[in-house]
Amino acid sequence: MAREAVIVGVGDVPLKDGRVVGGGSVLQVQARAAKAALDDAGIPMRHVDGLLVAGLWGVPGPGQLPSVTLGEYLGIHPRFADNTNIGGSAFEAHVAHAAMAIEKGYCDVALIVYGSTQKSERSRTLGGRPPILTMQFENVWGIPQPVGGYALAARRHMHEFGTTEEQLAEIAVATRKWASLNPAATMREPIAIDDVMNSTRISDPLKLLDCCLVTDGAGAVVMTTAENARAHGARAIHIRGYGEAHTHWSIGAMPDLARLTAAEMASRRAFEMAGIGHDAIDLVECYDSFTITVLMTLEALGFCKRGEGGAFVSGQRTAPGGAFPLNTNGGGLSYCHPGMYGIFLLVEAVRQLRGEAGERQVADLATALVHGTGGTLSSGATVILSNN
Amino acid sequence: MSEVYEKPQPVIDPGTKPFWDAAREHRLSIPRCRSCGKHHFYPRELCPHCHSDDLEWTDVGGKGEVYSYTIARKPAGPVFAADVPYVIAMIVLDEGPRMLTNIVTEDVEKVRIGDRVTVRFDDVTPELTLPKFTLDKD
Numbered sequence: 001m002a003r004e005a006v007i008v009g010v011g012d013v014p015l016k017d018g019r020v021v022g023g024g025s026v027l028q029v030q031a032r033a034a035k036a037a038l039d040d041a042g043i044p045m046r047h048v049d050g051l052l053v054a055g056l057w058g059v060p061g062p063g064q065l066p067s068v069t070l071g072e073y074l075g076i077h078p079r080f081a082d083n084t085n086i087g088g089s090a091f092e093a094h095v096a097h098a099a100m101a102i103e104k105g106y107c108d109v110a111l112i113v114y115g116s117t118q119k120s121e122r123s124r125t126l127g128g129r130p131p132i133l134t135m136q137f138e139n140v141w142g143i144p145q146p147v148g149g150y151a152l153a154a155r156r157h158m159h160e161f162g163t164t165e166e167q168l169a170e171i172a173v174a175t176r177k178w179a180s181l182n183p184a185a186t187m188r189e190p191i192a193i194d195d196v197m198n199s200t201r202i203s204d205p206l207k208l209l210d211c212c213l214v215t216d217g218a219g220a221v222v223m224t225t226a227e228n229a230r231a232h233g234a235r236a237i238h239i240r241g242y243g244e245a246h247t248h249w250s251i252g253a254m255p256d257l258a259r260l261t262a263a264e265m266a267s268r269r270a271f272e273m274a275g276i277g278h279d280a281i282d283l284v285e286c287y288d289s290f291t292i293t294v295l296m297t298l299e300a301l302g303f304c305k306r307g308e309g310g311a312f313v314s315g316q317r318t319a320p321g322g323a324f325p326l327n328t329n330g331g332g333l334s335y336c337h338p339g340m341y342g343i344f345l346l347v348e349a350v351r352q353l354r355g356e357a358g359e360r361q362v363a364d365l366a367t368a369l370v371h372g373t374g375g376t377l378s379s380g381a382t383v384i385l386s387n388n
Numbered sequence: 389m390s391e392v393y394e395k396p397q398p399v400i401d402p403g404t405k406p407f408w409d410a411a412r413e414h415r416l417s418i419p420r421c422r423s424c425g426k427h428h429f430y431p432r433e434l435c436p437h438c439h440s441d442d443l444e445w446t447d448v449g450g451k452g453e454v455y456s457y458t459i460a461r462k463p464a465g466p467v468f469a470a471d472v473p474y475v476i477a478m479i480v481l482d483e484g485p486r487m488l489t490n491i492v493t494e495d496v497e498k499v500r501i502g503d504r505v506t507v508r509f510d511d512v513t514p515e516l517t518l519p520k521f522t523l524d525k526d
Binding site: 126127131133134142143145203205206252253 | 395396397398399400404429436455456457458459460461462463465467468471474476478486487488489490501
């Protein structure tokens with residue numbers, strides 16, 4: 001029988017006020033998340049023979065070879081490594097790459113891990129990356145990074161489709177309601193549309209509450225064969241489809257500022273592989289670096305038509321109790337956002353599909369779609385998961 | 389230019405030097421593909437439209453329109469703090485390519501998508517000139 005790759009473990013580290021509880025280096029927090037996910041799977045670290053990492057740590061320095069450094073630190077000798085870094089969506093791409101490696105027999109147990117201590121280190125600013133190579137044409141203008149690129153997209157979307165700042169605010173408000181149900185979320189106090197509208201202006205039309213948090217965090221996902229999952233008594237989450245794409249990093253090179261081309265490409269392929277339609281999706285976890293990211297992603301994934309994202313999210317349709325449960329852990333907007341967020345979309349989707357999400361559990365779930373976005377609306381990677 | 393210019397300066401490389409050299413002479417020069425006829429920006433070794441390597445540098449008119457814009461209310465680091473609020477815009481040049489730039493205007497609230505703009509060369513150091521734009525309606 002053909003090997004089937006499944007997800008058998010997820011883990012993260014506890015946060016308090018956006019900081020890792022007990023502190024720790026970026027290697028320590030990744031080790032803790034990896035152990036949590038492996039313990040969840042019931043699989044020992046010594047069985048890990050595939051290591052998939054992406055990060056923004058240790059550069060210049062050991063982070064230049066991240067899986068090599070992390071493998072050493074964890075005391076394992078992987079025979080499959082993937083350092084694919086396409087931004088915050090990298091981890092959804094890692095699931096696809098690990099699935100192919102496992103199904104081909106190239107590895108048996110794959111560990112995907114991410115961590116950041118950016119909040120504790122106070123290392124994040126709106127300043128740009130070095131103005132070298134392609135970025136010499138972006139960073140000399142003082143564009144706040146990365147919010148400015150998203151602001152340009154939001155402004156263009158508003159121009160082409162009549163999308164309003166209030167509609168973007170609907171997303172922030174609904175996501176905060178989900179966060180209020182998640183004890184691990186950094187920001188849990190409910191907010192209203194007016195709070196978003198009156199929050200500090202950052203890069204018009206985006207305001208503070210349109211933007212994700214800046215926190216620490218670490219998360220991990222363990223994958224293996226369905227057969228190995230049974231042998232360890234682990235509950236398997238099935239991978240029904242996946243896809244990935246990237247189109248640009250310089251915002252000046254984005255094919256269409258009002259259209260998320262990478263997400264269109266990635267999700268089309270994932271739906272084709274899964275052989276299902278949008279009606280079969282019970283839950284969506286999508287990257288919410290900014291409110292506009294969510295709106296454009298929902299359009300690109302095909303849950304509404306181009307230009308109709310504003311209407312789609314209006315009336316708190318994505319909030320708890322709404323017609324379209326979305327970002328049920330409180331997202332990057334209110335739960336946590338440690339630089340690259342995509343691993344947490346996977347962790348939450350798996351917990352929801354297993355019925356382990358506590359107060360925020362969505363009822364009667366079978367199939368979830370996870371979509372990561374990275375860079376400046378640059379990359380997209382989709383994974384469709386099911387619990388049966 | 390008695391003050392020291394502390395903002396990020398492009399690290400000019402052989403592939404981009406003709407653009408920055410032209411800017412210093414107050415010309416806007418970008419590559420055009422002899423194979424498909426299209427201009428592109430930023431400058432590349434292969435045409436991003438048809439992947440031909442048959443490219444030439446051409447001076448363009450320096451006119452275009454606002455494709456999108458944002459008003460920075462928070463600076464991109466302390467060196468831009470004194471400029472807040474300022475406009476970062478994506479311009480579509482009349483020749484086709486888009487470029488990121490600043491729009492220099494007294495009233496940042498006035499900028500709209502579709503506004504016609506014209507290049508204005510800003511000599512920020514003896515070695516560096518930045519092609520910024522002004523609103524034709526200003």
